[in-house]
Amino acid sequence: RKEVEQDPGPFNVPEGATVAFNCTYSNSASQSFFWYRQDCRKEPKLLMSVYSSGNEDGRFTAQLNRASQYISLLIRDSKLSDSATYLCVVNNNNAGNMLTFGGGTRLMVKP
Amino acid sequence: NAGVTQTPKFQVLKTGQSMTLQCAQDMNHEYMSWYRQDPGMGLRLIHYSVGAGITDQGEVPNGYNVSRSTTEDFPLRLLSAAPSQTSVYFCASSYSKGAGYTDTQYFGPGTRLTVL
Numbered sequence: 001r002k003e004v005e006q007d008p009g010p011f012n013v014p015e016g017a018t019v020a021f022n023c024t025y026s027n028s029a030s031q032s033f034f035w036y037r038q039d040c041r042k043e044p045k046l047l048m049s050v051y052s053s054g055n056e057d058g059r060f061t062a063q064l065n066r067a068s069q070y071i072s073l074l075i076r077d078s079k080l081s082d083s084a085t086y087l088c089v090v091n092n093n094n095a096g097n098m099l100t101f102g103g104g105t106r107l108m109v110k111p
Numbered sequence: 112n113a114g115v116t117q118t119p120k121f122q123v124l125k126t127g128q129s130m131t132l133q134c135a136q137d138m139n140h141e142y143m144s145w146y147r148q149d150p151g152m153g154l155r156l157i158h159y160s161v162g163a164g165i166t167d168q169g170e171v172p173n174g175y176n177v178s179r180s181t182t183e184d185f186p187l188r189l190l191s192a193a194p195s196q197t198s199v200y201f202c203a204s205s206y207s208k209g210a211g212y213t214d215t216q217y218f219g220p221g222t223r224l225t226v227l
Contacts, residue, residue, distance in 0.1 A: 008151070034215075043201055043218035044154070087153070098144060098169065099216060103153035 003027060004102035006088050012108045017078045021105045023088030024070045032091035033064055035073050037084045038104065044087055047073075078109045112137050117202050117219035124192040124226050132187040132222050134202030140217075142205045143185040144169070145177065147198040148221075154201065160185055192226045199223050 006023045013019045025033075033050035048055065050062040050071050061074040071088055088102035118133045136143065144159035146169075156169030160179040174196060176188040185204075189196060200222045206214040 004153075043220055044216075045218070046215045049215075098142075098156055098159050100156075101146075101154040103151060 002103075003092060003100045004088055004090050006102040006105045008103055008105060010106040010108050012110060013078055014110055015078055015080060017109075018074065018076045019078055019107060020075075021073045021086055021088075021107075022070055023072070023102050023105075024068075025088075025090045025100075026069070027090070027092050027100075028066075028069060030090045030092055033062075033071050034089040034099075035060075035062060035071075036087040036089055036101075038087055039084050044101075047086070075107075078107075080109050080111065083107055083109045114138065115202055115204055115217050115219035117200075117222050119222060120220065121223050122225070124189070124224065126193060126226060128192050130189055130192070132189075132200055132202075132224075134185045134187065134219060135183050136185075136202075136204040136217070137183065138204060138217065139182060140204035140206055141182070142216075143179065144203050144216075145175070145185070145187045146201045146203065147171065147196075148201060149198050157187065157200075189224075194226045197224060197226045 004025050035047040036044040037047045038044040048057050050064045054063045059076045063072045085104040085106045087104045089099050092100045115136045141162045145157040146154040148154045155171050157175050158177040160166045163182050166177050202219040203216040205216045
């Protein structure tokens with residue numbers, strides 16, 4: 001089983017739609033959680049951190065469920081510019097505090 | 112700040128050749144790391160460093176060496192290139208925030224490597 005699992009998609013949605021991605025992680029000791037965004041042929045960039053109480057940044061809402069070990073990302077009022085791959089990222093709490101990446105979920109927003 | 116820089120952007124090697132991928136950051140970050148990204152596999156950690164003079168292996172270290180003589184630089188060496196090392200390589204850096212917590216990772220633009 002992969003440490004961080006995501007549905008690869010693609011999710012094809014019309015502009016203005018609401019779309020949600022889920023991600024599951026296997027290491028119950030993980031303490032930090034993130035969503036990164038990666039545009040085609042570009043480097044990943046931090047979209048938002050995920051806090052235990054849930055957090056919102058404009059049209060984006062992230063939720064963490066520690067009991068079930070999953071993380072979600074909700075995008076409201078999708079824009080064409082939201083088209084990208086969204087990477088679920090977890091700190092696996094090893095000695096180096098390094099991150100483990102999911103395979104990514106591809107989102108395509110159509111006019 | 113230039114952030115994280117990587118050179119070269121593209122490289123084609125023949126099987127058995129060696130080369131060094133360069134990575135530098137000007138943010139005084141303690142943590143630096145190298146990932147490879149293959150279709151359907153996501154990013155996988157090759158090697159990482161928690162400070163100058165300290166390196167350790169990640170998930171897929173075989174065939175690669177690293178060193179960290181300065182805070183700024185973290186080169187990745189391919190000892191004898193193989194077609195299986197064809198991939199996109201990303202270098203990243205971040206601050207240290209203590210055990211179990213990781214600050215934002217800043218990625219370089221990547222190096223696209225093809226091994227024939």
